[in-house]
Amino acid sequence: MKSIKILSFLLVLLVISNCKNTSDDTEPTSSIITFKEDTTPFTAPQKEMIREVVLESEKEIRSLLPTLPDSINVSLEIVDWDLDQVGGVTGRTETNSPPVVLIQISEKFPGGVTQATQTALKHTIFHEFHHLSRGWAIQDNVYGPGISVAAINEGLAVVFSEEYTGESMEADTPPEAAIAEQWVEEIRSLPINANYQHWMFQHPDGRLAVGYRTGNYLIRKAMAKSGKDVLELSEHTPDEIYKMAGF
C-alpha cells in the first residue's frame, strides 16, 4: 500500500515536471536584459517586473514573427522626459546585428516608472521587436532612406503592437481619412533626404508624428483592401504595401 502511494506521488511529480518542460521547450526566450543606471537606478521590484514583461512579450512575439532574431539585447534606462503621449515608455531599435533595442522609461509619468512599465512596456517591446523581425534598425537598416519607407515600416510596427497588445497610443492615431489621404500624397512626393525629425516627430507647421500616423492609416487601408492581416503584410516590401493600399 505504501509503495503504491509513493509510486502515485512520483507519477504526479513526473507529470508536473513534464508539463513544465513542455511549455519551456515550445516558447524559449533568449533576450539579454540589462539596466543602464548611470543617472537613476531601478528598484529590485521594478527590475523583476520589467524582466517578466520583456520575457513574456518575447514568448508571444516569437510565436507570431518567425524571423525574430535570437539573443536580443534589451537595454533599459530611466529618463526624465515627458512621455505621457506614449504611456511613459519609448524605445528604438539600434542595430540588427547584434540585435539591440534601447528602451527609455519616464520617471515623470503619473505613477512613475512602475506605472509606466505597466502601461506601455509591452506595447513598446511589440513595436521594437517587429522592427527587428523586418530589419528596420537605425544603424544597419536593410531598407533605403526616405519618409515614405519609414512610414510603412513604422506603420507595420504600430499596427502589430495595437493588434496583439490591444493597446493603442494617442500619438500614433491616424487623422480622419480625407486628411490622411493628403498626408500620403505629401509623404510620397517628398525628396529622399527630407527631414526625418520633422516628418516623423514634430513638423514646423505644428503637426505631430505625421509618418507614424500616416503609416498606421496606410497599413489599415492595405489590410482592408487586400484581406491580409498585419503578419501577412509584414512579409511585403513598402512598394508592394503601397500598391495594396491603392497607391
Ligand SMILES: [Zn+2]
Ligand atoms: Zn518604431
